[in-house]
Amino acid sequence: MFPSADSFVRSSIAAGLLAAALILAPCAPAQEPSEHASGPAHPSELRVFDPSLIDKSVDPCENFYRYSCNGWFKRNPLPPDQALYGRFTELFELNRLHLKQILESTAEAQLDSRNANEQKIGDEYASCMDIAAINKLGVKPLEPELDRIAALQSIADLPAELARLHQIGVDAFFGIVSNQDFADARQVISFYGAGGLGLPERDYYTRTDPKSVEQRKQYIDHVRKIFLLAGEPEAQAARDAETVLALETRLAKASLTVTEQRDPQNLNHPTDVAGFEKQLTNFKLAAYVAVIHAPDAGKLNDTEPKFFAEFNALLGDTPLDQVKTYLRWHLIHTFAGTSMPETFDRETWNFYSHILNGAEKQQERWKRCTSRIDDEMGEALGQVYVDKYFPPEDKQRALNMTIAIEQAMARDIDSLDWMSTETKVKAREKLHTVMNKIGYPDKWRDYSRLEIVRGDALGNQERARAFEFARDLAKIGKPVDKSEWLMSPPTVNAYYDPQQNNVNFPAGFFQPPFFSDKEDDAANYGDMGSTIGHELTHGFDDQGRQFDKDGNLKDWWSREDEQKFNDRAQCMVKQYDAIEAVPGVHLNGKLTLGENLADLGGLWLAWLAWLDKAEAAHLDMNAKMEGYTPAQRFWIAYAQQWCTQTRPEQLRTQAQTNPHAPDEYRTNSVLQDLPEFGKSFNCKKDAKMVSATPCRVW
Ligand SMILES: [Zn+2]
Numbered sequence: 278m279f280p281s282a283d284s285f286v287r288s289s290i291a292a293g294l295l296a297a298a299l300i301l302a303p304c305a306p307a308q309e310p311s312e313h314a315s316g317p318a319h320p321s322e323l324r325v326f327d328p329s330l331i332d333k334s335v336d337p338c339e340n341f342y343r344y345s346c347n348g349w350f351k352r353n354p355l356p357p358d359q360a361l362y363g364r365f366t367e368l369f370e371l372n373r374l375h376l377k378q379i380l381e382s383t384a385e386a387q388l389d390s391r392n393a394n395e396q397k398i399g400d401e402y403a404s405c406m407d408i409a410a411i412n413k414l415g416v417k418p419l420e421p422e423l424d425r426i427a428a429l430q431s432i433a434d435l436p437a438e439l440a441r442l443h444q445i446g447v448d449a450f451f452g453i454v455s456n457q458d459f460a461d462a463r464q465v466i467s468f469y470g471a472g473g474l475g476l477p478e479r480d481y482y483t484r485t486d487p488k489s490v491e492q493r494k495q496y497i498d499h500v501r502k503i504f505l506l507a508g509e510p511e512a513q514a515a516r517d518a519e520t521v522l523a524l525e526t527r528l529a530k531a532s533l534t535v536t537e538q539r540d541p542q543n544l545n546h547p548t549d550v551a552g553f554e555k556q557l558t559n560f561k562l563a564a565y566v567a568v569i570h571a572p573d574a575g576k577l578n579d580t581e582p583k584f585f586a587e588f589n590a591l592l593g594d595t596p597l598d599q600v601k602t603y604l605r606w607h608l609i610h611t612f613a614g615t616s617m618p619e620t621f622d623r624e625t626w627n628f629y630s631h632i633l634n635g636a637e638k639q640q641e642r643w644k645r646c647t648s649r650i651d652d653e654m655g656e657a658l659g660q661v662y663v664d665k666y667f668p669p670e671d672k673q674r675a676l677n678m679t680i681a682i683e684q685a686m687a688r689d690i691d692s693l694d695w696m697s698t699e700t701k702v703k704a705r706e707k708l709h710t711v712m713n714k715i716g717y718p719d720k721w722r723d724y725s726r727l728e729i730v731r732g733d734a735l736g737n738q739e740r741a742r743a744f745e746f747a748r749d750l751a752k753i754g755k756p757v758d759k760s761e762w763l764m765s766p767p768t769v770n771a772y773y774d775p776q777q778n779n780v781n782f783p784a785g786f787f788q789p790p791f792f793s794d795k796e797d798d799a800a801n802y803g804d805m806g807s808t809i810g811h812e813l814t815h816g817f818d819d820q821g822r823q824f825d826k827d828g829n830l831k832d833w834w835s836r837e838d839e840q841k842f843n844d845r846a847q848c849m850v851k852q853y854d855a856i857e858a859v860p861g862v863h864l865n866g867k868l869t870l871g872e873n874l875a876d877l878g879g880l881w882l883a884w885l886a887w888l889d890k891a892e893a894a895h896l897d898m899n900a901k902m903e904g905y906t907p908a909q910r911f912w913i914a915y916a917q918q919w920c921t922q923t924r925p926e927q928l929r930t931q932a933q934t935n936p937h938a939p940d941e942y943r944t945n946s947v948l949q950d951l952p953e954f955g956k957s958f959n960c961k962k963d964a965k966m967v968s969a970t971p972c973r974v975w
Pocket residue numbers: 297298299300811812815871872875
């Protein structure tokens with residue numbers, strides 16, 4: 278998947294605010310796993326608790342991550358096309374192989390034997406794989422769009438053209454999505470948000486350390502090369518690249534930081550079309566809205582007023598030619614992946630995957646095409662996937678476990694010594710309202726209005742994006758549909774949606790090495806149970822706790838409880854701020870707070886739920902299996918889900934932009950805060966893995 282294609286939807290709004298995913302939004306290219314020749318061939322070879330991965334030469338009380346994962350590291354050197362490779366990628370790869378088989382068979386099947394969805398996914402896969410045809414066409418498929426940009430006569434023409442570009446997924450200037458009204462979770466309105474950057478996020482434009490300065494130079498060089506490939510003369514390409522950086526820097530400086538975006542109050546600025554139009558004196562909003570067909574719900578959210586003021590000012594004082602250059606760049610940039618000739622594709626990989634994240638080899642084409650179809654038509658592909666790989670028994674087992682963790686959380690809330698009785702009542706109410714969504718949607722998405730033409734890779738991508746854009750905006754003014762999913766069924770990930778108060782676990786996740794009916798409860802609760810607890814805790818983290826049980830952004834805490842929560846959360850901010858991920862780059866304790874709270878709370882809830890189950894089953898806590906007590910198996914299974922190899926470039930990017938801490942700290946830092954862990958391994962009080970001042974919220 279291409280870096281900026283839907284960065285507004287995924288990183289600014291959906292992933293950053295609406296849905297708190299367990300790992301990074303799956304679209305980010307550097308996180309996408311790939312070629313792994315030595316990897317296991319079948320999920321049955323992957324285990325939830327795997328004693329063969331343990332390195333007994335490491336003291337578990339000194340570095341539990343190394344103790345649990347060194348064997349895996351030895352067996353899994355980082356593949357050259359990966360910036361990061363871990364257990365999630367291991368399963369992602371197996372899933373991708375399954376998806377490939379589905380896609381290849383639908384691409385090759387007799388045309389009249391396919392149903393409508395199979396035609397679409399099969400023909401789109403065949404189009405994406407036909408690199409010879411794509412190379413032959415060159416930039417020709419983009420010419421109609423490039424011509425429209427060239428034909429702009431004045432800034433007054435911009436709204437209609439920008440609308441057209443947004444429809445086909447180009448992230449230029451700003452973005453619009455449908456979203457639940459913060460004040461009234463029953464209705465859907467439009468959210469206008471900051472966007473239009475080619476680098477991963479705003480701080481890439483403002484940081485002054487030598488590495489960041491160098492990265493901006495490399496970015497200019499990348500933009501220049503893309504313009505050259507598109508046919509611009511050398512001097513113009515160089516000038517245009519400078520223009521792009523200058524305009525994007527202006528937009529970046531007026532945008533919120535990733536940390537500021539975490540607080541929904543910072544993004545809550547309700548107005549209406551007339552009110553928003555008054556701010557945008559240089560941009561005729563009505564002309565824009567008429568083209569995108571966004572219904573008027575009587576209210577909209579200008580999520581970043583400072584950004585839109587700067588956008589308006591920019592239109593007032595920037596020559597039209599520079600605006601055209603900026604649009605041209607974002608148009609080509611959006612499609613310069615699997616839809617365009619190898620030269621564009623290669624150059625784009627070089628900057629985003631190699632320079633920014635350290636990958637040494639580009640992923641094979643079939644892998645990128647498979648991910649592309651999952652992104653464009655995930656529920657068409659997912660329907661076939663679920664039939665083959667997610668039996669009803671698995672769904673029931675997953676649901677039972679989720680309910681057990683929810684019951685543990687209810688008891689945990691009751692037992693908190695810092696929370697008042699009144700707030701506890703509301704917290705329990707919120708917990709009991711959580712909807713559990715497991716595996717796949719009850720009602721599958723209807724793709725009948727999406728036209729896929731075999732041999733038209735770029736046109737298909739434009740139409741798929743326009744389909745998704747229209748589908749999203751059509752929700753404005755209608756009641757909220759809580760049955761909808763933000764992730765496709767094969768996805769190896771999970772999320773909590775604070776505005777809908779539901780947890781979502783796609784089918785792709787419920788497999789080894791995260792869950793297996795062949796393992797004991799200790800292993801499954803330590804691993805999958807902690808993930809379920811993690812997602813539930815998001816309803817009560819620094820962000821999620823600001824929403825009430827119905828998903829309204831409404832304070833339900835007493836002042837005193839809020840203060841106590843913040844004091845406890847501050848302990849974790851400090852703990853993670855102190856971690857230096859790569860020389861000179863520390864983790865951002867505030868940015869990662871929600872995820873760190875969820876990791877710690879989630880594991881604690883899984884532990885409580887498992888203890889209950891163990892007690893009910895009269896489990897002998899001293900009886901060893903494969904050399905380990907049940908409690909030890911629980912902690913090791915937790916740690917082994919995080920075994921991950923990461924390149925330093927990727928680690929730097931992650932520390933600067935990702936709300937999740939790197940996997941080593943998702944293991945060790947979390948366990949240091951849980952004295953129960955130290956007891957299971959008889960750790961001494963002054964051992965590294967035992968914190969003298971453990972943080973604790975839930
Ligand atoms: Zn999370």
